[in-house]
Structures are given as C-alpha cells and as structure tokens.
Amino acid sequence: MINISVICPILNEEKYIKGCIESLLKQDYPTGQLEIIFIDGYSSDNTLKIIQSYTKKYGFIKLLYNPAKHVPAALNIGIKNSSGEYIARIDAHSSYPSNYLSKLYSLSKKLDADNIGGIFNTKPCNSTTIADNIAYSLSSRFGMGNSYFRIGINNIKKVDTVPFGFFKRTIFDKIGLFDEDLIRNQDDEFNNRIIKHGGNIYLSPDIIIDYYPRDSIKKICSMFYQYGLFKPLVNFKLKKITSFRQLIPPIFVLGLILGLVLSFTSSIFLHLYIGCIFIYFFLTLLVTIKAHLKNKKNYIFLPLIFLCIHLSYGSGYLIGIMKIIFNKKFHVKNKR
Template sequence: MNIHTVSIICPVFNEEKYIEACIVSILEQDYPKEAMEVLFIDGNSTDNSTGIIKRYTAQYSFLKLLNNPERIVPYALNKGLKAAKGEVIMRLDAHCTYPTNYISELVRYLYQLNADNVGGVWNTQPAKDTPICQAIAFASSHPFGVGGSMHKIGASKIMETDTVPFGCYKREIFDKTGLFDTDLVRNQDDEFNGRLLNLGGKIYLIPQVIINYTARDTLCKMRKMYYQYGLYKPLVNKKLGAPATVRQFFPILFLLGLTIGGVVCMIWPLLLHFYTSVLLLYLFIGIVVGSMGAIRAHQPLLALLMPYVFFNIHMSYGIGYLVGIFNVLGKKTAQVKPSR
C-alpha cells in the first residue's frame, strides 16, 4: 500500500470523560506515525480536556493542540484544514474510539475505490451501564429511531451513500468544494457531503471499519442533540437546493400528525378511532423493538423505556425541524452553543 500523509482533525469541547480513550486509540493505529499529524482543535473547554491533551502532545510530536475561540465545530474543521499538511484529511470525533486499522483501511479504500470520501459505521455504546443509557444507545442505532441511516444501523457490504460519519477525504477535493459551512452548528458534514455529491463526488460506506461511538448519557442531552439535528436540516436543504433524503421528514410529519390530528379529532370525533389506532401502533412498535432489545441486553426495563426514548427522539427532531423551517423562512441563522 502506498503511504499517504494523513492530517487528522479532531474538534474538542468538554470531552474530559472521553478524550483520553480517543487519543489512546489514535496512538495504537497501525498507520506509520511519521506519515500522520493529529490536530486537536479545542473550543475553549471548561473542563480538563486541554490538560489531558497537553499531557500527550508533550510526549508525541505529531499530536498538536490548536485553539478555536469561535467554539463550534465547522470553525474547528476549517482551522484544522488551513493548518493541515497531509494528502488525506480525516475528521475524528473525540466522543469515539477507533480500531487499530481505522486509518490504514480508510486510506486504502479511499484510493482503491477512487472515492472522494469514505467512512465507517458506528457501534453505538451506552455511556453507562444503566437502563436509560442502554435505551438511548439502542434507540440511536435502530431503524425505528433513526430511519435508514446506514452508518448508524449498519450495512453488510461496501456501498455508495449520501454521507458517512466524520469522513476521510482526499485533500484536493476541498479546492472544489470550499470549506465547511460555519452557519451550521450541526449537520455540517451532511451539507458538505451534499455539495461534494452535487459536484460529482463519490462517497462510500466501509462497513468492516467500525467506530465505537458513545451515546449521550441523559435524555436531556439526547433531546438537545436531536433538536439541533432537526433545527439545522432545513438550512442544509436550502443551501443544497433540495433535501438529501426522504427519511428526515418523518419526525416532523409525526409531530404535525400528532398535534393537528388531536385538534381535528376535537372537531370531528369520528376520526378519533383512526388517531388512537395510529398512536397504539406507534406504542406497539416501540414495545416490540424494546422487547427485542431487552432480550439481547438482559434488561427487562428496556421494553418499557424504548417507546418513551423513541418518542423523545422523534419529537425533539420534529420540533427542531419545525423551528428550523421558520428560521429559514424568516432568513434567520440559528446559533446554538456547543454542548456535550
């Protein structure tokens, strides 16, 4: 395999719990260290994230720490791109750990497939060994929770796709696409990959490359994350000129059906039976999926928790999407502080 120089860009904000495991997984990579540089871009963390990173940068010269006073991810990515020297640009997330062949496999497939971007799949893990954390992780990786997003639910073969987590890019593609859009606190990868596809680029999902992703540890954090995903999706659609996928519309349709349907049933009680049937079907699917998860995890509470967690995901995304539509119509750009 030809050895290409690789610049890894890892945005960081308050990742004290996870950053050390992330760094260790980078140090254990089988890719030649002399062909790597790792740029941690910190958004003014208020915890000990930078202290942990500095401990490692003092030992390893290819690890570097840069500052991102604007704090949000797209600014961090752009700062990293401007500082990067590699032929390959790879984005990593501090919330994850990576298999030892992560870099070597993605770089190999990037050139073997003549791709512009390649990425692996998530193995979504609970943040803690508690029923609610298990439910959050399971819901975040199930089709009923996140639709047909293949990097979240898994795939059986290498496939072309619309987006991948984080991304491994050929450096020269940024000359065509430009940088990441700083209007987007969330979904900046989706918008960038949409631009790449519109220019004729190729994106491939490599399912044998598995990223250990740690899900949010509370319902509040999960709701905020999915709200932000929904909030910025209409802006992404506007910038790209069209929606990238159909699956993004289901949560807002469910939200509108739930609220408008409830009002309509007050006016025409005959529709109440249909309205109730849909809600019972939703509950039934949630319980069935939860029961399957309960059997797999040997955790009976999942059967009861899963419908509630699914509901939180769909409502949070749907409400965010609705607010995002109003922001786009009002020509506003929502800005949300980074959070973990």
C-alpha cells in the first residue's frame, strides 16, 4: 500500500536533481509505502538521463512527461497518476532531511492538517559572493516581509501558505486540482481554496528544507517579476487580496514613477522624492551592515539585490493589474 506519493515538476535541473533524489533515497520512511514521481517538461539538458539512471535501479521512482511544460500542469499530472493517501509536492532545487517525509506524515495525522510544510534553510547554490548575497536576501525580513517559511518561526503555526506542501489526497477530491491558468503562484490560490473550504494549513519549524535559489541577479529578477505578475490574477480568481504585504512593492514602484513625474512640477516634490529614495537606501545599508556584522561575510551586492527584488515584483504586479483590466493573456517563458 502506498501511503505517500512524492511529486516533483522538473525542467532542466541537471545541477540539482541528483542531490534531490539522493536526499529522498535517504528518507527513513519505508520505501514500500512510498512512490516518487518526476514530471518532466521535456528537459534539454542531462536531467532525463540522470533520472532514468535511478528509475532503472528503483521501482518506486517513476518518470512522466508534461507537454504543457508549466508547473501547475505537471502537478496535476503527478496527482492524477499517483496512488498515495498523501501527496508530497517537492522541488528539485532543494534537498530534504532524512526524516522529512516521516515527520510530515506524523504531524499531518496529529494535526489533521489538509496541508503542512516546513521552513526554508536558504543556501547559496555556489561559492560566489553573489550567490551568498542572494541566499541571505531571500531569508531576510527586509527582502521578504513576513513570509514565515522564508524568515522562520519558533512554533507550529496556522498559516495561509507553505512551501511545496504535504496534502491529504482527499483535499483534491474536495476542492479540485491546481489552477493551470496560474503558471506562477498556483500554490497561493490552491492554499486559499483550502482555507475557504474550511481546511487547515500548518507550518512547522521542525521541518527544514535546504533550498537553493537561482544563481544570478538576472534570474532572481525574472523569478520575482513572474511572482508579481501572477499575483493579481490570483486575487482576481479568489475575489480578494490574499495578503497586504504583497501591495508594498507595487506601491513602492508606483511611488517612484509618480514621484519622478511630480518632482518636475515642484521643488517640494523633488526634495520629498530624493528624501524617500535616501531613506530606502539608508535602510538597505543598515540591513547590509547588520548582516556583515552578524555573519562576517561580504554583502556588497545586497542593496542591489533588495532593489531588484522589490522593483521586479512591484513592476510585475502593476503589469498584472493592467493585463486584467485590458483582458490580456498572462504568459511567461518557462526555462531554467
């Protein structure tokens, strides 16, 4: 009997997939009650070759294909082709402690959780200063706001979303699958549907995921632009704003644009505009100095990364609003 089905969307993950699989093979949960399903969007690197080397050795590791190439479609393919009582959605950019699945399983049973997840231990994907700075920015309150799974918590907490997720299969029968219109942020919409239907979502600090983010500022900008772009569509589908922290970056970007325009009309606006920009960069400098004093590392790129995250998410969000207003299609290039 399969108790847990692990599903993992993949596309060009040759750098990370082996580490991900090896961490799953070290799980203390019985492999006879487990299946691991990778759903590939037709990778063009060595990802498939690596996975196929494991499927030949381990009968509980399976490989499926995702013609749509987008994450929500992959998740739905995985769910439809799984047989577990619980569905563990994972990401190839991560590795998992040996008790990851067993702890999720026991906590889910204990709490009667419809979805439960752990917190990110965000680690640099290589030894460069930029990678180290990116990892710090994604676990910083200044960069991420009060995103609990990124900044950490001390006790088990009811939340509105978790990374990846460990779901009761019955929740998909009750509320449906992931929304394939949402190429990004599909988990936000799905988790809000869980809550809307009376379900419970928990975040546990005892479950820690080693997460490896993108390896360049350009890729981080693209990722956060896409997160921002699809957030208004999530709100539109749910008919509510899912959190007020999401409004801060678009307000910041809008303020920069309006402030620049108004600064040409009056010296008062010009001085206010310069003052606000100064305050922002002063805050980034304080955060950077604090990070350096705490970790004794070089965080020279941190102010730039914070700015890129906030501008990318904020501009994506504003464009997303415009797409909804003018009934334009949402589309992104899906590549690693």
